[in-house]
Amino acid sequence: MNFKYDLHLHSCLSPCGDRDMTPYNLVNMAKLLGYDIIALTDHNSCLNCPAAVEVGRKAGITVVPGMELCTAEEIHTVCLFPELENALEFSAYIRRNIPDIKNDEEIFGEQLITDSEDNVTGKEELLLTAASFISIDDAAKLASDFGGTAFPAHLDRASYSVLSVLGFIYPEMGFTAAEFTHKAYLPQYEEMHPLLKNMKILRNSDAHYLENMPEASLTVDLPECSAKALINALK
Numbered sequence: 001m002n003f004k005y006d007l008h009l010h011s012c013l014s015p016c017g018d019r020d021m022t023p024y025n026l027v028n029m030a031k032l033l034g035y036d037i038i039a040l041t042d043h044n045s046c047l048n049c050p051a052a053v054e055v056g057r058k059a060g061i062t063v064v065p066g067m068e069l070c071t072a073e074e075i076h077t078v079c080l081f082p083e084l085e086n087a088l089e090f091s092a093y094i095r096r097n098i099p100d101i102k103n104d105e106e107i108f109g110e111q112l113i114t115d116s117e118d119n120v121t122g123k124e125e126l127l128l129t130a131a132s133f134i135s136i137d138d139a140a141k142l143a144s145d146f147g148g149t150a151f152p153a154h155l156d157r158a159s160y161s162v163l164s165v166l167g168f169i170y171p172e173m174g175f176t177a178a179e180f181t182h183k184a185y186l187p188q189y190e191e192m193h194p195l196l197k198n199m200k201i202l203r204n205s206d207a208h209y210l211e212n213m214p215e216a217s218l219t220v221d222l223p224e225c226s227a228k229a230l231i232n233a234l235k
């Protein structure tokens with residue numbers, strides 16, 4: 001069955017995410033826009049996933065717990081997990097593997113943790129956009145060790161993408177899927193990087209603001225609309 005997806009969204013926990021981008025608002029907006037399955041992927045943290053998954057359960061839309069990991073090379077990599085438990089364990093591990101730099105709210109913005117009804121329950125103190133100590137060579141294996149999967153983010157972007165940082169993608173990275181923006185012209189990339197032809201290509205919005213969430217259009221073929229089925233399909 002085909003399900004409409006967006007597997008790269010930020011909440012108010014990301015310092016660059018809008019304050020209105022609460023788990024409650026973004027999941028309900030996704031529902032209104034016609035999505036069946038979305039992933040919450042804040043920078044280096046999964047701490048708003050419990051709220052988002054709960055809102056999803058109430059709204060009748062599948063929310064995959066995830067994270068946009070910033071590797072040591074400053075390459076953004078989306079990590080997705082079948083269960084909240086996996087995601088939260090991964091999140092705790094990553095928190096121990098990011099530099100001890102405090103977030104300056106004046107410069108970067110707040111990093112808010114909320115419950116499923118928009119109540120602010122906490123703030124992340126460490127700056128979440130900092131590069132972690134995890135290498136791009138280890139990201140896929142690490143996500144897999146925690147039961148999940150990972151794919152390199154926004155390959156056609158001029159910054160924080162594996163192609164902009166390294167210039168190439170190689171099989172030893174262990175990625176089976178890759179993400180482009182909606183406007184990328186794929187044949188151009190496949191010609192330069194033939195490895196992409198054997199990978200599942202996803203296109204996600206990477207929205208940080210409610211108004212930047214596009215109407216659902218692209219679909220993924222899954223036996224059922226669940227995080228587990230999605231991760232199996234991407235592996």
Ligand SMILES: [Zn+2]
Pocket residue numbers: 068076153154160
């Ligand atoms: Zn990114």
Ligand SMILES: [Zn+2]
Pocket residue numbers: 008010068206
């Ligand atoms: Zn992002």
